[in-house]
Amino acid sequence: MLSRTLVRRLPVSKATLVRALSSHPPNTQNSNTTGRNQNSYWLGALSALGASMAIGASMTLTEAPQFSQPDAMIPVETPTSIKDHPTVNSPPARPDLPVFTREEVSEHSDEDSLWYTFRGGVYDLTTFYQGHPGGAPRLLMAAGQDLEPYWEIYRQHLRGHVVDWMEKHRIGSLSKEEAEAASKSFEFGDAYETDPERDANLLPCTQKPFNGEPRIDLLTRDYITPNELFYVRNHLPVPDIEAKEYRLIVKGKGLKKHKFTLEDLKTKFKKHEIITTLQCAGNRREDLHNDQMREFLAPHWVVGAISTAKWGGVRIRDVLKECGLDVDAMALGELEIPGLEHIQFEAYDQDETGVHYGGSVPVMKAIDPFGDAIFAFEMNGEPLPRDHGYPCRVILPGHAGCRQCKWVHKMILSDKESNKCWQQKSYRHFAPDINFEKDLATWPPERLDQAPISQMMPVQSIICNPPQNTILGGKNADSVTVKGVAWSGGGREIQRVDVSIDGGKNWTAAELYKPIKQRWNHHWAWTQFYQTVKLPEEIQKKLKNGEKVSLDLCSKALNSDFNVQPERMEPYWNARGIGINHWYHVNTTLDPNANPGTIQRDGSTVEFGGNTPTGGKFAEKWDMHGWSADPEHRGPSGLKTKPKSFYDKMDDDRKARIQKEVEKCTPSDE
């Protein structure tokens, strides 16, 4: 997997380092003369995706304003050698603690006592049983054993702070010989081997499961994000589903149980298309992670877990109607079914123990005639890519990415929210005084009622161009042009975006690009923005004197509730790292010797195309974690067993105990 990733990156890394700004499409500056060409460009870009032809009932394409974007691509280079990075993941020697044997450790493998070994350390994680973000069943599966074979796959544990936290639960050590034997004592198969290939411009935060964000500077090239660039947020291995074998099961309160094939969905219901932005609830999580305030959920997105596509499928409300639910009477307030409050989804993808992904939203999201909640089988006019839920997924415009259940298999109407950990644990917004180490490593924590569950998303804006840590041509420059994307969850409209070149001391409104007409309070798709900001006299003077000038670019959006983005992250820090929308800063330097319109990488600080956090602090360089965090985990693992067979080999008692936990994460069959 590693070698393939590297190979796919190399061709791009050979691109020239400096490119002219104005090539494609025409530049903004001469907007009066080039207006028509620019419109053609935008309309062309959209119509190539069929957007002008067959979009959903709630939107029509308007003529594009005069708007162009410099083609400010920053070439991707091969990452610096991972050998340069010392491991941060080895526990310290602890001669003060007793020495255990592997056999002693293996006796602690049920929920009453959960011991683990890792690189010679012995850990008692019994209290962590339900607190494990990856789920209790997996913790039970690994109990009494060495963690290294598991973390060979789940390398997101290897960022230093996880092992550091585990030291608090350290109870002893293995002998050196036992430690070496432990790490090779069994093989844990790679359930991700059949994952699809990804584009080189999709920068991985974690490889298993795959979580990748597009290079931020590419996001403003088109209004609709190309499929291969659309961010991927997987929680589990990508299932390989034959279209013919696909089934959607519908059941629950107020309706008859139904089973639909993909063909049923495509032929029995009217097709509905909708352009919507999706954003992961945890986008920009890395910004909340530093030595003092540590985030224990992966992935640590930098900034790019946001993209826009046109989705094609059938309305969930039409399917519910077919199953006998009077959705129209409900939408008119004439029918209320007591206890029918939530709509749960369960997906095909599953972990090694059989826990399937899932979540739920308030049922009115699907009942609302303008809610545009659909079962989607198309993305930008093509069948869904495997990474995006092939053959069928849920699209719930305005909601957080985690609710847009991919590879959807079941829909259950219920009086309860989903009991999945992704509903009940992962995406809760805790108060700033709640942290993983102190409060959440055991579960349930106190005052869980004060930690609301993620559904809709706050107002967001991100400057995409120029990207982070670049050098812009500043010879006789009198202005700088910024471009970005802004979005607000829950259908709220972006009504203004202010931009600043001095870190937020002075602001001016950007021009907004809204090529599609959207309904009031149903603005699902993002707004792009751009502005050419005049440089203050003193900066122009410095440039004329041959001095380099640093700029701190940032933006803040205003939505139709007049909600705004907060300035800094600290007061809004939350243990799960969700709903993050403080100002995103872009640092750039004007070079008085380079021609305006040129853009160069500042190679000293940035790794990939500009996706660096605005205020977060890396324990190690970003490209060094996840797929290649640890020198000892380089290269293909060469593992032979499949994870399911690993699980299958377990004794019946442990299997039964694991399945008891799995059941807790399975929707009831009402």
Add this chain to the structure above:
Amino acid sequence: MLSRTLVRRLPVSKATLVRALSSHPPNTQNSNTTGRNQNSYWLGALSALGASMAIGASMTLTEAPQFSQPDAMIPVETPTSIKDHPTVNSPPARPDLPVFTREEVSEHSDEDSLWYTFRGGVYDLTTFYQGHPGGAPRLLMAAGQDLEPYWEIYRQHLRGHVVDWMEKHRIGSLSKEEAEAASKSFEFGDAYETDPERDANLLPCTQKPFNGEPRIDLLTRDYITPNELFYVRNHLPVPDIEAKEYRLIVKGKGLKKHKFTLEDLKTKFKKHEIITTLQCAGNRREDLHNDQMREFLAPHWVVGAISTAKWGGVRIRDVLKECGLDVDAMALGELEIPGLEHIQFEAYDQDETGVHYGGSVPVMKAIDPFGDAIFAFEMNGEPLPRDHGYPCRVILPGHAGCRQCKWVHKMILSDKESNKCWQQKSYRHFAPDINFEKDLATWPPERLDQAPISQMMPVQSIICNPPQNTILGGKNADSVTVKGVAWSGGGREIQRVDVSIDGGKNWTAAELYKPIKQRWNHHWAWTQFYQTVKLPEEIQKKLKNGEKVSLDLCSKALNSDFNVQPERMEPYWNARGIGINHWYHVNTTLDPNANPGTIQRDGSTVEFGGNTPTGGKFAEKWDMHGWSADPEHRGPSGLKTKPKSFYDKMDDDRKARIQKEVEKCTPSDE
């Protein structure tokens, strides 16, 4: 008017200065034992208002949680003498400028040249014609004359910065004799003489029109704000309407013109009740006003322009249905009437030239079966008080106060927004680099498209108890209890409120009080919050050592979109002063010699019951502007003419010109 206000204040000012915290209702601390009593208290408080009996279809009353509030009333005192405050409103001597006669000035009285005099200064405000926040017709009415008789009524001009701004437009002076004669040259009648009386606890920001906010410490005494305490935001004199003479005219796109009497509304349609919070779009405007960043719109609310009531009336969608509009088909997305986008309202209240108040909202707000948009004729079970729109007003839950048209007379469906200044000018959210003096004194300004019009409101929270500038008993204290209100516009739910006692360095979640069940995304009514925060060890130690300790209390709410309140106001400053929701700070001091549970006024800094801004800067003490800003404007004016007769006496030419402007502010008769 002044004397009445003073008289009404006096009885309250005799209340004792120190009261025990725990009297009514039972205190929180022993919640386990007093829980039942507290529930009874809350249920009693609500049922007294009929809330448990007959509330709207979208809400039911839930059992109240264990929650009590200290009766932390701060007695109101007579304001300090206005003689102590030197006037800030007299223009400087300008011997460098020419001297004009009143006759010369009077020749400049049409839109081509608008001159005015004020206390000896002569001003050319021609470019200000359409920029006047109070409307062009009034500026035209006053043209060529002295402003003092007008400002005798509209004293909100007398806060220093208005006269200061006018100096930029000064072109000359009158002679001393002429100046004296000018100010007495005519009488401008008081259209507000028939306004109703107000409660002493409604603190006036401006008297004419009346704008008053409740004493902030009284807001958490009840979940439902008593009628007499509900904030009053008037734009014009209160009309005196006989119920029998009341008419509601409905017309416009897609329906037949109808006229309804009050009796028609009450008998032809099903009654609908709804509990909703209203907040003025400009609440906390004073916080945005200081010497550098000046606000030119009145009123300069401090913090209390927010209240909650149960409104009774009939659904606007039912009235529209009666008029022939198929609102159900529209709500189901089956009918779309091209160009039917806005619903305009026009009211009975009018200014001296005949401009009626009005505004508009997107039509779907009224079409939505769950939008709860009503014509209300009851407030908390009683007929609407005159100040709140008697006999009939509009309630549009979730929208800014300015859209809740009181004394509603006409409803017009249209393809356009209302052309009223309160829609097109007053409530726009400008970027921080746009200010009145530089950009908005002429109209229309550049880039008006980047200044969205206020409809819904952002997430807000306000600590009400303890109020500002108080001294709390701190003898051996180990905690401090805060209470407040939180609300989010557009129906978003308050999902958490964090409170801090150190100005925002550390936060903890408050307990939330939500006594009524509201629908998802239709949370119209506020959430109250309370928390007893433990004092850090070092503070407890200081108190034990007999040291006073200052606390900086603040709160921030999280809504169901995970939108948050920003930290400080500067980056979000806007010229009209709307959508203000940065952290509200409350400064309080713990006195080591006073018993816990006591509360005293810090008389040195606060004027009235704690409504002081968190960061704003008064040019003069708050109670000193508006009704009594200027020593020369004390006491009853003794004016004899009614404003309408003043207007009537004008020559036909000027009348015609004024009416041309009035027409621009009148909805078309389509």
